[in-house]
Amino acid sequence: MSAGSAARRRPASHGLQVGGFVLDVRSLGRRPGTMRELRREVTATERIGLDLVHIPEGAPIDLDLTLQAVSEGVLVTGTVSAPVAGECSRCLESFTDSVELSITELFAYPDSATEQTTEEDDVYRLVDDLVDLEPVVVDAIGLELPLRPLCTPDCAGLCPECGVRMAIAGSGHGHEILDPRWAGLAKFASDADVASPGPQDHPPSDRAADQARSRTEEK
Structure with missing residues (x-):
């Protein structure tokens, strides 16, 4: 399962419609070992991420997944990639980047032993043979993105005296400070x-x- 905390998980709800992050897995037929590959581009309907760095609303999110039927449900593995935008925590300049992460998540069958022996928020569940991947992606993105993003790994930040960006001021920039x-x-x-x-x-x-x-x- 993913590293997302159980407290942030959301069980799938009824009324799901195929498309976007919602995947139809009926073709797997509950036959353990049956696999299907899926590639899809999903448009982010809202901002996904943290305060200083996030996937913007309207950005394309690429899914490259493998769906596999197992005895307890459908195992979803693969990668998720998307552009990100943020604000550098050192120099406060805006920047753009991209993120790519791996996911591995089990969606339990409604009548499986896993579904019957786990708390509702501890495992994702299939609903009407549909997989809702959105909460998985939201959790994974939140864990992958840094709390203190940088525009470049060696960003020197701001001058503590005058506030100018050190990248612009240069290495010789300084101020005589009298005790x-x-x-x-x-x-x-x-x-x-x-x-x-x-x-x-x-x-x-x-x-x-x-x-x-x-x-x-x-x-």
Whole structure:
């Protein structure tokens, strides 16, 4: 069975119509070992996935499946692939990708030992020789997609100081950060540099006095 939690499983309901995720398995005839391959493209009628990454509504979902009759029901195996869209958890940029996953799920016959000895939410069931694959796909997609998706595996995220994307800013991007404990001292040093005149900053009167003293000493 799939790795989906039993709490999220939904038993098939009456009134199903063949098409989309609903498969007609009457051709298997409950003969153990009978197999049938099925390939189908299904359009997602709603968003499937997680908060930051999902299969968009209207996206095509490709099913490549093998249906096999076994003693307790119909075993469905194969792959599901679809495009996904998301938002990078590091840099917050939108991105697109694809997902492909494997499924293995038993759909129990209504009068089988499996159906009679398991809780309703612990196993999927056939209803009127129909398999409803949608809850299987929804569970599998939810487990396959990452909780913290990335636009690229090496995404550097955002600059913690200015918020620019590091992919745009480049490896040399950075900010000089002054320890706040030294901020006052740095300001004092800057003010002192401005206030202290250099040799060329002596007023004219001081230069005249120096020249007069020099001439007196020469005499």
